[in-house]
Amino acid sequence: MKTKQVVVELLPGRIDVVVYDGGRRTGFHRLPITPQSDAGEWAKMVRRSGASLRSVVEQMGVGGCPATVLYRSPTQAVDLADFAVRSAGQAVEAATLSCADSLPYSALSAVCEGAIIGRDAGGPTRQMHVVVAAEREDIAEAIVQMTEEAGLKLLSSTPLDAAVMAGFIGAALREKAARQGRLYIGEHTSFFVITNAGSLLFSRRIDLGVASLAHSLTRPIWVPGHDESIELDAATARDILHRHGIPDRDVIVHEPLALPGAKLIPLLQPVLQRFIVELRQSLRFGLNEEDRTDLAIHVTGPGSAIPGLVEMIGEELGVAASSDAAGGDGQASPSGFTAGELADALGDQGLLRRLNLLPREVAWRRRIARLRRWLWTGAAAALVVIGVDGLRYHARVADVRVEAEALASRICDLEALQATGRKLRSALETMNELEGTIAEEVGAAVDHRACLQELTRITPDTIRFTALAFHRLSGQTMGTVTGYAFQRGSATARTDLEAFVQRLRESPLFEDVVLGNVAVGSIGALKGQRFEATFAAVAIPTEKEAKEQIAAAEGGSTR
Amino acid sequence: MNGPLDRQLIAQIVIIVAVCAGGWMTFVEPNIDELHRLEATIAEASSNPLPMGQESIEQMADQFAQVRDRFRRIEVRNEFAGDSTRIYGLIMDLAEEHGVTVQRLDPGSDRRSNDEEASVRFTTLDMTIEGGYEQVAVFLEAVEELDGFIRPLTLSITPREEDGRSFVEARFACQAVRFTLPQELTAMVGGADADS
Numbered sequence: 070m071k072t073k074q075v076v077v078e079l080l081p082g083r084i085d086v087v088v089y090d091g092g093r094r095t096g097f098h099r100l101p102i103t104p105q106s107d108a109g110e111w112a113k114m115v116r117r118s119g120a121s122l123r124s125v126v127e128q129m130g131v132g133g134c135p136a137t138v139l140y141r142s143p144t145q146a147v148d149l150a151d152f153a154v155r156s157a158g159q160a161v162e163a164a165t166l167s168c169a170d171s172l173p174y175s176a177l178s179a180v181c182e183g184a185i186i187g188r189d190a191g192g193p194t195r196q197m198h199v200v201v202a203a204e205r206e207d208i209a210e211a212i213v214q215m216t217e218e219a220g221l222k223l224l225s226s227t228p229l230d231a232a233v234m235a236g237f238i239g240a241a242l243r244e245k246a247a248r249q250g251r252l253y254i255g256e257h258t259s260f261f262v263i264t265n266a267g268s269l270l271f272s273r274r275i276d277l278g279v280a281s282l283a284h285s286l287t288r289p290i291w292v293p294g295h296d297e298s299i300e301l302d303a304a305t306a307r308d309i310l311h312r313h314g315i316p317d318r319d320v321i322v323h324e325p326l327a328l329p330g331a332k333l334i335p336l337l338q339p340v341l342q343r344f345i346v347e348l349r350q351s352l353r354f355g356l357n358e359e360d361r362t363d364l365a366i367h368v369t370g371p372g373s374a375i376p377g378l379v380e381m382i383g384e385e386l387g388v389a390a391s392s393d394a395a396g397g398d399g400q401a402s403p404s405g406f407t408a409g410e411l412a413d414a415l416g417d418q419g420l421l422r423r424l425n426l427l428p429r430e431v432a433w434r435r436r437i438a439r440l441r442r443w444l445w446t447g448a449a450a451a452l453v454v455i456g457v458d459g460l461r462y463h464a465r466v467a468d469v470r471v472e473a474e475a476l477a478s479r480i481c482d483l484e485a486l487q488a489t490g491r492k493l494r495s496a497l498e499t500m501n502e503l504e505g506t507i508a509e510e511v512g513a514a515v516d517h518r519a520c521l522q523e524l525t526r527i528t529p530d531t532i533r534f535t536a537l538a539f540h541r542l543s544g545q546t547m548g549t550v551t552g553y554a555f556q557r558g559s560a561t562a563r564t565d566l567e568a569f570v571q572r573l574r575e576s577p578l579f580e581d582v583v584l585g586n587v588a589v590g591s592i593g594a595l596k597g598q599r600f601e602a603t604f605a606a607v608a609i610p611t612e613k614e615a616k617e618q619i620a621a622a623e624g625g626s627t628r
Numbered sequence: 629m630n631g632p633l634d635r636q637l638i639a640q641i642v643i644i645v646a647v648c649a650g651g652w653m654t655f656v657e658p659n660i661d662e663l664h665r666l667e668a669t670i671a672e673a674s675s676n677p678l679p680m681g682q683e684s685i686e687q688m689a690d691q692f693a694q695v696r697d698r699f700r701r702i703e704v705r706n707e708f709a710g711d712s713t714r715i716y717g718l719i720m721d722l723a724e725e726h727g728v729t730v731q732r733l734d735p736g737s738d739r740r741s742n743d744e745e746a747s748v749r750f751t752t753l754d755m756t757i758e759g760g761y762e763q764v765a766v767f768l769e770a771v772e773e774l775d776g777f778i779r780p781l782t783l784s785i786t787p788r789e790e791d792g793r794s795f796v797e798a799r800f801a802c803q804a805v806r807f808t809l810p811q812e813l814t815a816m817v818g819g820a821d822a823d824s
Contacts (some may be wrong), residue, residue, distance in 0.1 A: 071794035098788075189767040333668075354789040355757075366635075432639050432815065437637060440637060441637060441640065443643060444637070444640060444641060445644075447644075448644040448647070448648065451644075451648045452648060452651060455648060455651045455652050455655060455656055456651075456655070458655075458656045458657035459651075459656045459659065462656055462659035462660055462663060463659055465659075465663055466659050466662050466663050466666065469663060469667060469670070470662075470666060472670060473666045473669055473670055476669075476670055476673050476674075477673075480673060486685065486688075490684075490688050492812075492816060493688055493691055493692055493695070493816075494761060495812060496695050496813055497691065497695060499810045499813055500695050500698055500699065500813060502810075503702065503807065503809070503810060503813070504698070504702075506747065506748065506779065506807065507702065507805075507807060510748055510777070510779065510805050510807075511777045511778065511779045511805050514772065514778075514779065514780055515780065516769065517765065517768045517769065517772065517780065517783055518765040518766060518768055519762075519764040519769075521761065521768075521785075522765060526763070533787075534785075534787060535786070535787065536784065536786050537783075537784065537786075538781070538782065538783065538784040538785070539782060539783040539784075540781065540782040540783075541779075541780070541781055541782070546780070596698070597727070599711050
């Protein structure tokens with residue numbers, strides 16, 4: 070995975086390639102180009118630079134890395150717009166429309182983007198502040214073409230001034246101090262704002278910067294002892310400006326030429342005067358006289374590192390002026406003071422993405438590509454969720470299925486048990502019917518032995534049986550006794566027949582005793598009465614049957 | 629310019645939505661349906677438990693044991709009527725045991741029903757015995773207490789004297805009853821016996 074990020078700074082006269090690796094600057098290369106003031110020529114020059122830039126990119130080994138382009142073009146438009154609206158979208162839309170209307174070229178051939186940088190913390194009408202940047206579409210296409218031809222992956226293409234302005238004013242709005250001026254002295258452009266407790270009171274863009282001062286030092290200088298005027302080159306001018314700033318008149322600022330500060334001050338004076346005039350007018354517009362008395366101005370940006378400049382501004386404006394310890398990195402660098410400005414411009418990557426001036430087709434392609442990435446990412450996530458859901462439900466179904474099977478098995482067992490219970494109840498009924506049938510057929514019966522023994526017990530000696538018979542009749546056992554009742558003693562004495570019949574009747578084993586067919590009779594010499602007695606023998610259960618009936622009754626009671 | 633891109637994107641969206649929907653319907657929805665069905669089944673089964681506790685199971689086991697014992701007793705007593713040879717042997721044994729003489733014995737001359745399907749079948753035992761009055765009485769009791777279904781029909785006792793010896797001659801007729809056991813009981817108890 071590539072962690073390197075390339076920043077291409079496209080400025081008049083040069084293309085700087087800066088490589089960052091994890092936020093640390095690891096490479097730098099400058100590609101000189103011919104400054105062009107004509108937009109068409111500038112675009113051609115940019116397109117032509119693609120091949121040269123490619124060789125630089127390959128040399129630095131950053132091919133295919135994401136690249137942020139910060140540029141300054143002849144057709145760029147950067148502005149700060151303020152709207153008293155609540156909706157950020159409305160503010161951006163109004164700002165872009167306003168910017169497009171003010172462009173010197175057709176709005177149809179321009180790309181325009183805006184970014185909210187802050188909102189006033191208080192005041193009667195809280196303003197929404199929008200930095201808006203616009204560019205001609207052919208210029209934007211040229212930048213995209215150059216970057217792609219260089220083998221870089223373009224992240225954003227933003228006017229440097231827009232990025233710096235947005236970062237600077239955004240930071241000023243976050244300051245909660247009362248009535249404070251903030252001045253950013255940039256490479257080509259400076260910004261001056263006055264804020265009061267998080268609200269922006271005034272802002273002004275000044276098209277002067279370090280480059281203007283350095284450029285003023287390259288004008289011809291008449292030095293005593295030289296027949297001709299001398300001209301400092303741009304690098305020497307920058308070096309002198311950086312080391313001596315606003316020099317004292319007697320200080321030698323260039324040893325080989327023995328150039329005193331007094332020779333440079335007239336060169337710097339027009340630029341400085343113009344700069345001071347701009348600031349003074351801004352103060353007059355932005356604040357009333359009372360408020361100006363206790364105003365403090367904080368100077369930042371690459372220009373704040375020019376020795377004596379901040380102090381001069383304070384003296385000229387009559388306010389307290391302070392500065393950062395060093396503007397940007399505060400060090401002389403191959404890119405001059407721009408290194409600090411570049412750092413300021415890269416401070417907020419989100420702003421760069423919002424102020425990304427891409428041609429419409431590229432922007433559309435990117436939007437579609439982004440949409441497609443989201444689509445596939447969403448699809449992958451959805452499929453993963455579906456898969457996880459599927460597995461989760463599958464596992465749950467498996468668990469519940471086991472539970473249901475266990476329950477079904479238990480229910481099956483219970484149903485089988487119920488069926489068995491029904492069969493058992495049916496069997497019990499059948500058994501009861503069978504036992505009823507058995508009782509009906511072979512129920513209680515006459516105990517013949519008991520009857521015979523009872524007859525023996527109750528029969529007196531004077532009675533002799535000649536026959537004894539039992540037979541079943543209509544479910545009842547009927548008995549017949551025939552025999553003789555002999556007279557006891559005299560021939561006229563009565564027999565014991567009556568007593569015998571009475572005993573028969575009293576016996577619990579016999580009932581319905583009927584005496585019949587009594588007639589005089591004799592057996593041998595013995596005389597008496599021949600008789601016949603019938604009775605119904607009482608059926609009693611045998612001991613075994615009684616036990617069975619008791620057992621059955623006990624079983625029935627438990628049923 | 630943007631038309632083809634739009635159509636391509638829309639086509640991709642449609643395909644992805646279709647794939648996702650298809651995947652969901654294939655892998656998730658059936659599981660959800662089955663889960664709901666199983667949960668409904670479990671809920672229904674849980675809310676309508678079958679009224680069968682441990683106590684009723686033990687009660688059923690006791691009832692079954694009683695039915696089986698009652699059936700076994702009937703079966704054993706039923707077998708008596710089916711074997712005339714055995715009847716003969718048992719009666720002769722009893723006669724010898726109780727000191728009576730069997731003058732005549734017909735152990736099954738009259739089968740009132742030969743229909744195997746009839747619910748009740750009878751085998752008539754007809755015998756003539758001689759012996760002392762008391763011996764005969766005890767013998768008759770022993771016959772009636774044989775392990776079978778015995779139904780006395782007639783008994784006639786006549787005193788006799790021969791050679792100065794007094795005895796009685798008893799003619800006894802009874803029926804050995806055989807009940808046809810219901811198939812339901814035979815299957816149930818027989819099956820249980822086979823299991824045991």
